[in-house]
Amino acid sequence: MQNSIKTHGRMKFAVLAKDSGSLARVCRFETDHGTVETPIFMPVGTHGVVKTLTPAELDDCQVQIILGNTYHLYLRPGLEIIEKGGGLHRFSSWNKPMLTDSGGFQVFSLAHLGKMTEDDITFRSHIDGSQHTLSPEISMEIQNSLGSDIMMAFDECTPYPCDYEYAAKSLERTHRWELRSKEHFDKLKPHYGHQQFLFGIVQGSIYSDLRAKSVEVLTNLEFDGYAIGGLAVGEPKAKMFELLSTISPLLPENKPHYLMGVGKPEDIIQGIEQGIDMFDCVLPTRNARNGTLYTWNGRIVLKQAQYRMDFAPPDESCNCYTCRNFSKAYLRHLYMNGEMTGLRLNTLHNIHFFLEVISKAREAIKAGGFSQWEKEFFKYYPVEDDHWEINTVHREERRRKHLNENDQSRQGGN
């Protein structure tokens, strides 16, 4: 199979099972790095590594696919090194499927934003202040260089709150950007001999008519999968699930549905109920490093004094390396002393738990007992609050500033 003549094909996708009482479903899609069975959770590997873990441990946790951050990898180590290293898979020794985001989200949330025009966005690196430009075409080029199995179209992820007028204008531009993404993607050849696929991203803020419009426009572009962006950005959680219930039924049934940046175990389960196939979030890894462990009975915050002499494992029913070998008292000791081994044992447990939850959900759907399983889950798992912990840090303020600037530039001459 010659690299130079390989072109983008259609992603092989099949629905394997459907729940009778909800939109929940089990699907399968294929990449050259392996098959993914959904619903699935994707741990985040920002710098080409899932923080504190190794590929071997991800394997042990039944991780099927991870997410890499285009913005971070573009800045460090940069494309030259990744290309010469044989692409991100080989460079990072991850041989299973990988998805990359478009980089746009980090440009808006992390970088120092410069000018945003119809053509492109200029920004300064959050690391060294160096100036860069991102556009649909550049994002496609970068993701092509990274060599992810699934690339994401370039969009603007609108913040919350976002007025209708801006959301509508932004959506139109996002659609033009996604079209340009698709057109440029179609011209690119795979870099490393394996196929790449492209997902579109539905936007439209909290406005269901805009969301419906977005699904319609993007469906016509025939992406390999459809993501829902612009949720889990600070809106009330009930609002998200309400919107999801209007968007999700509109998505093409023969393509994967991906809810970006979600979430807590309870959110994932409710997302599955709404027909979502793919999830990603930094929650299990980031919170592990903050000393928080997820279990079937809820969260454990290791710094709490109640665990000082608690010599039971974090979760008696868990079969991960951490729970098989260590007590809460020991993990607390490691955490209180800043021992990295503790942070990795916490991360290992949380990733194992998230993948276990989603695997059990999958089994329940296949067995026709998803609703019953979901009820059981919520019987033991306390839902503690209704806040998004992620995606909102520093972001809202910057975005407001950006929106104001943008409003001014629109009033000025757009």
Added chain:
Amino acid sequence: MQNSIKTHGRMKFAVLAKDSGSLARVCRFETDHGTVETPIFMPVGTHGVVKTLTPAELDDCQVQIILGNTYHLYLRPGLEIIEKGGGLHRFSSWNKPMLTDSGGFQVFSLAHLGKMTEDDITFRSHIDGSQHTLSPEISMEIQNSLGSDIMMAFDECTPYPCDYEYAAKSLERTHRWELRSKEHFDKLKPHYGHQQFLFGIVQGSIYSDLRAKSVEVLTNLEFDGYAIGGLAVGEPKAKMFELLSTISPLLPENKPHYLMGVGKPEDIIQGIEQGIDMFDCVLPTRNARNGTLYTWNGRIVLKQAQYRMDFAPPDESCNCYTCRNFSKAYLRHLYMNGEMTGLRLNTLHNIHFFLEVISKAREAIKAGGFSQWEKEFFKYYPVEDDHWEINTVHREERRRKHLNENDQSRQGGN
């Protein structure tokens, strides 16, 4: 086997092979947590964990015995937690042999020293300033609570430089302290059903007559093994090996010989040549976290730009997980981004390398070809400098201050 009637036995020890051209030897000793074949290197697990690694990884690296720091563990998490957790072995899930130091070295080097008398030392914790007392008896009690397989007698580790008068006075007190250690140890019962053994520590600074005297006194106390302390503390390296060549032949042949705090690979090999059986050092773990890797061809400092696009593993001949899966370029990327996974992959490699070196030395001695093997090693491994990197940080200054204070108190009334 009843815990309450178990008393301290003699450690089973055997010399398995001797080199014809040097003092190098292969020995074996037995503990209730398993047999140790020497020469051996002991990774340091300060807080009941070898930094960044898990017990499973230490197993994979053929680690036979680790060292725990009495001072640190006494302060955090404290004896109550460790005792209730079933001792340090069970608490930390390490099922192989473990040695603990006496705590004295850290009291002198890390804590805020209070008053040192013939009876005991008072000090304030480097963490919270709380006041504590350490004495030979207290050190024995603590190590008994920790439940290490090998305990160390309580001594004063004299600094370098150290005048003869102080060294001689200190040595006499150290001998009295070691006698008290032995007497108190003999009264203690094992805490957790497994036997504990006690090693004595030869002191005497750089003065060979004091060292000879120390060996004589301690040999009469019949410890289970003999450590050489007070070396690798800043003296010229040639001086250390010169002293070693006078001390080592005096040590009882039917007991393990342990050179404390050593060292670099080249030092370990030269120590083996001088009849040393056991070594410990934070070098492979600490330097791993500073981005330095040890290989058969010398050290790799990952921050150097030459590794930016070096896609070969750290050591082509190494079979560790790191070398089997990752390139120098990737490890450099992880290091430059402060990714913990990088620090653990570096540590894994370094511990694997140190254990591999010492295992090859063992094989060479058994096969009767140690001198030839040693020559081969130094043909490829560049010895870069003649400095101690470890044990001297912050230490000398504090010790000088302490010596001055002590001198004054002696002049005053001792």
